[in-house]
Amino acid sequence: MRFVDAHIHLSDEEYSGCVDDIVQEAKDSNVVALVSNSMDLNTCVGSLELADRFPGTVYAALGIHPWTVNDLTDEQFQQIVDFISRTQNKNLVAIGEIGLDFKYTKIWDKQLRVFDSMLHLAEKLELPVIVHSRGTTAQIVDMLPSYKIKKVLLHWFSNPISALAKAVDRGFYISEGAPVTFSSGIRDVVKKVPMENLLTETDGPVRFFRTPFEGKRTSPAFVPTIAKAIAELRGMDLESVADRIEKNFEDFFGIRVN
Numbered sequence: 001m002r003f004v005d006a007h008i009h010l011s012d013e014e015y016s017g018c019v020d021d022i023v024q025e026a027k028d029s030n031v032v033a034l035v036s037n038s039m040d041l042n043t044c045v046g047s048l049e050l051a052d053r054f055p056g057t058v059y060a061a062l063g064i065h066p067w068t069v070n071d072l073t074d075e076q077f078q079q080i081v082d083f084i085s086r087t088q089n090k091n092l093v094a095i096g097e098i099g100l101d102f103k104y105t106k107i108w109d110k111q112l113r114v115f116d117s118m119l120h121l122a123e124k125l126e127l128p129v130i131v132h133s134r135g136t137t138a139q140i141v142d143m144l145p146s147y148k149i150k151k152v153l154l155h156w157f158s159n160p161i162s163a164l165a166k167a168v169d170r171g172f173y174i175s176e177g178a179p180v181t182f183s184s185g186i187r188d189v190v191k192k193v194p195m196e197n198l199l200t201e202t203d204g205p206v207r208f209f210r211t212p213f214e215g216k217r218t219s220p221a222f223v224p225t226i227a228k229a230i231a232e233l234r235g236m237d238l239e240s241v242a243d244r245i246e247k248n249f250e251d252f253f254g255i256r257v258n
């Protein structure tokens, strides 16, 4: 049985010095493919380097995260756009993590501008997008159809549940991680989303302070536990869940997992 992690920040500073351990933990847990998401120029460069270092296991998603928009200068913005545009690396499989975060309304216009540019970049490079949509899911679900984006992954989709049907209708994917085991809201999402639209993630190094993850460094090794919780919620056997999610991963990112 094999598992996948569609959303982790492997090039995050918190993982520096332990990436080999993390990738080994993934392999030991049968997590065969990870997508390293980026936030800014440093993490974009880092994600691509890691994809080159662990070919066939680590893939890269490049983009500007809404949390980094505040301090972003025009020059830095252009550097990132140029870097992503010039990248001719087959390990670049998505634009991400991009999006809008309603907690940061002071920089709302700038967030919108950067998100729009990232979406245009995804159109140009014909890549799928991985989207952060805290407090903005309904808005994002409504605005995305005006772009010619290949595929959309709403990562850590939580609410409103009313936006889920619309997102699914539009063929968007949803990825869920550790909260599947303890959050009633997320468990509700997992029960309702069609299996064809579901992916697994960890969002590491984000930490989770609930059992069974409490006190642990977030690792792709969490994915089998997450998949098991999904299987229980859906009344399916673990193997069918794992196979389905692996297929979804391949379809979404357009790659064949080794």
Ligand SMILES: [Zn+2]
Pocket: 007, 009, 037, 097, 203
């Ligand atoms: Zn993330």
